[in-house]
Amino acid sequence: MSNPILSSNQSSAVVATINESTTKNPWVYNETDRLTVPHALQLLNIQSSSGQASANTTVTFDLPKNGLLQQLFVKITGGTHETYGENNNEAYRSSDDAQPFDEHQRRLGFLSTIASIRLTASGRIIEKLDRQQLLARIADMPPAYKQSVESSMFMTRPVDGFISTVATMPIPFYFSRDQQRYGLLTNFEEPFRVEIQFGSDDDMKLMHTAGGTGSVLVNDTLQKVELIGHYRQLDEPQMNEIVSKNYGDGLLSRIVDISKREAVHDVRADKPAMTDSTVLTERMQLKENEAVRAMYVMLCPQDGPNHLKGAPAPIEEIELRFNNSTVLNVPATLLRYYGRWGQSTDLASGSVGLGQMVTGCLQYVYKIDFGLGYDKGLSNVVAMREISNPELVVKFRWAQDELGTLGKVTEYKLHVVYDTATFLSTSSSTGRVQLSISS
Numbered sequence: 001m002s003n004p005i006l007s008s009n010q011s012s013a014v015v016a017t018i019n020e021s022t023t024k025n026p027w028v029y030n031e032t033d034r035l036t037v038p039h040a041l042q043l044l045n046i047q048s049s050s051g052q053a054s055a056n057t058t059v060t061f062d063l064p065k066n067g068l069l070q071q072l073f074v075k076i077t078g079g080t081h082e083t084y085g086e087n088n089n090e091a092y093r094s095s096d097d098a099q100p101f102d103e104h105q106r107r108l109g110f111l112s113t114i115a116s117i118r119l120t121a122s123g124r125i126i127e128k129l130d131r132q133q134l135l136a137r138i139a140d141m142p143p144a145y146k147q148s149v150e151s152s153m154f155m156t157r158p159v160d161g162f163i164s165t166v167a168t169m170p171i172p173f174y175f176s177r178d179q180q181r182y183g184l185l186t187n188f189e190e191p192f193r194v195e196i197q198f199g200s201d202d203d204m205k206l207m208h209t210a211g212g213t214g215s216v217l218v219n220d221t222l223q224k225v226e227l228i229g230h231y232r233q234l235d236e237p238q239m240n241e242i243v244s245k246n247y248g249d250g251l252l253s254r255i256v257d258i259s260k261r262e263a264v265h266d267v268r269a270d271k272p273a274m275t276d277s278t279v280l281t282e283r284m285q286l287k288e289n290e291a292v293r294a295m296y297v298m299l300c301p302q303d304g305p306n307h308l309k310g311a312p313a314p315i316e317e318i319e320l321r322f323n324n325s326t327v328l329n330v331p332a333t334l335l336r337y338y339g340r341w342g343q344s345t346d347l348a349s350g351s352v353g354l355g356q357m358v359t360g361c362l363q364y365v366y367k368i369d370f371g372l373g374y375d376k377g378l379s380n381v382v383a384m385r386e387i388s389n390p391e392l393v394v395k396f397r398w399a400q401d402e403l404g405t406l407g408k409v410t411e412y413k414l415h416v417v418y419d420t421a422t423f424l425s426t427s428s429s430t431g432r433v434q435l436s437i438s439s
Contacts, residue, residue, distance in 0.1 A: 039234045042066065046227040053225040055201045061194040065186045067233035068242075070179040072171040074117070074196065076110050077224040078206075106206050107311035107361045109154035110167035111135070113206075113222060115199040119173050121190050121433045126258075126424070127173055131199075132415040133259045135312065136296035137172030139365035140340070140374075146362060154206070156360050168228075174256045174424075177374060182256060183232070188243050189431040196225060205306075247428035255378055258422040258435065260290055267299070267412040279316055279395050282414060286390035290420035290438050291381040297366045297416055299396055304409035312364035313412070319393035320368060322382075328368070332394075335366040341373045381421045392416060 009015040044066060051059035053076070063069065106112045108131070116130040129137065138149050150156045152168045171194070175182035184192060198204070204222065234242070246252050265284045298312040315332040372379035384390060394414065422438040 037234060037238045039232050039238070040067075042229075042231045042233060044229045044231055046229055048225065053198060053222040055198060055204050058195055058197045059225050061196075061227050063184070063186060063192045063194065063227075063229065065191070066229065067187060067231045067239075069175075069184040069186050069192075069229055069231055071176055071230040072173065072194065073228040073230070074114075074169050074171055075226045075228055076113065076167045076222060077226075078110065078113075078165050078167065078222050105154070106307055106309070107155065108135075109150075109156075109206065111153050111155065111169070112203050112310060113198055115197045115203070117171055117197070118195045120193045120195065124434060126192075126433065126435065129172070129259055130261070131310070132296075132298055132300070133261060133417050134172065135298065135362065135365055136367075136417040136419075137176075137259065138169075139296070139362045140367070141172075150360055150362065155362075171227075174258055177257060179230075182254065185242065185246075186231075187239065188247070189426060189433055192433075194227060198222070203310075247426065250428050252426045252428065253436070254424050254426075255421055256424045257293065257419045258424075258438070260288055260418045260420050262286060262288055262416040262418075265414040265416075267414050268410065269412060270410040277397065279397050281393060281395050284392045284394075284414055284416065286384065286392060286416065288418060289385035290418060290422070292384050293371050293378070293381055293419040293421055294367055294369045295416060295418050297368070297392065297394065298364065298414070299394060300413050300415060301409040302411040302413055308409075311361040313361075313396070313409075314364055315366060315394050315396045317395040318366060318368075321389070321391040321393065322387045324389055332366055335368065336363060339367045339369060341369050341371070378421055 044064065046061050046064065048059045049062045051057055053059055063072075111131065111134065114131060114134070116128055117134070118128045119126045138146060141149065149169055154165070154167060170176060175184060186192065262284070265282075267280075267282050269280055297315065297318060299315050300310050301308050301313055303309070317330070318332050318335060319329040320327045370380050370382050392414075396412075420438060423436045424433065425436050426433050
């Protein structure tokens with residue numbers, strides 16, 4: 001029997017043109033490029049080689065040569081002791097005198113304790129991620145994975161009390177986006193090292209004193225920090241094939257996403273005659289010269305309520321100007337909900353995932369995506385070195401977020417973080433790894 005759709009397609013110029021191209025028939029059994037070589041999985045606990053987790057210290061980890069390193073996780077153990085005034089019981093939590101428990105916990109959770117994380121090779125910095133760069137990478141994760149980070153780092157719920165609390169988080173280095181192609185071949189490449197720098201004494205305080213007739217005082221101490229390495233180990237013939245095909249022709253150069261950032265821009269919001277509805281405008285000149293794939297904008301309070309310090313806050317409007325011309329001038333909510341292009345996969349999701357808690361600060365990491373989405377590979381860059389007078393303009397409402405809890409904040413820091421397209425080269429003779437072209 002004849003099908004009217006098939007009959008009409010026989011006369012279609014569009015269908016004829018498509019048939020002249022290489023088409024795929026999904027009903028033909030074919031396992032080409034579908035079978036992955038059998039291998040072994042190991043989640044390896046990596047102890048520090050120097051340093052101890054505490055305020056203003058750096059803890060160093062030497063990564064074992066143990067196969068293909070796909071991902072790294074940081075594991076932070078913190079001791080938490082809670083005191084609820086003279087009542088010291090659950091009833092006080094819900095009493096009229098007590099303020100909501102989670103309003104006195106840092107919105108960044110355990111992430112507030114980390115100042116920066118560095119990946120180095122023979123003393124050369126391959127990638128450094130400070131707290132805002134970590135936030136930018138986390139905000140780019142698929143919704144479910146992003147919310148897992150929020151939960152595991154206690155960014156959306158109170159830290160458990162009276163017990164040792166363990167927080168875990170994937171470290172979003174450049175190779176974590178495409179772990180199979182860019183994972184570290186530790187057996188062949190030169191030794192890598194991870195350095196975690198912890199913040200100040202104030203950064204360590206996940207909780208702060210609350211009001212009411214009794215006080216809520218929480219004393220937090222870091223007890224230990226470890227890394228967990230996600231390794232894949234292959235048989236010797238398969239490992240030899242990797243080395244031969246990747247490094248057999250000499251220098252291997254790969255295009256990777258390396259995070260860079262502008263210098264922190266201080267913002268003052270203490271002008272006379274301001275009200276809670278005053279909208280302020282701040283301009284920031286952009287100085288970096290890299291080839292940029294995307295940029296992230298964060299406005300973080302530095303005073304006001306302690307639990308909101310350092311966490312991204314709402315922005316009303318974002319404008320980007322190149323060569324004295326406007327590239328975009330949009331409500332920040334547009335970038336918040338739709339600013340990640342390439343919706344064909346969940347790797348390119350909007351800023352706010354389904355079920356995202358309204359108190360989550362990741363929703364205020366605003367992304368300007370110059371490419372077509374990371375599922376499209378390297379789809380576009382902007383050569384910032386060739387742009388004249390690049391300027392970012394942000395408008396924000398003074399002293400209040402959407403919950404009305406921001407308080408009288410008079411000092412902010414405006415952070416601009418970039419994803420840059422950079423060439424990472426590995427020598428076939430020595431395994432030496434270094435960054436080369438970046439602009």
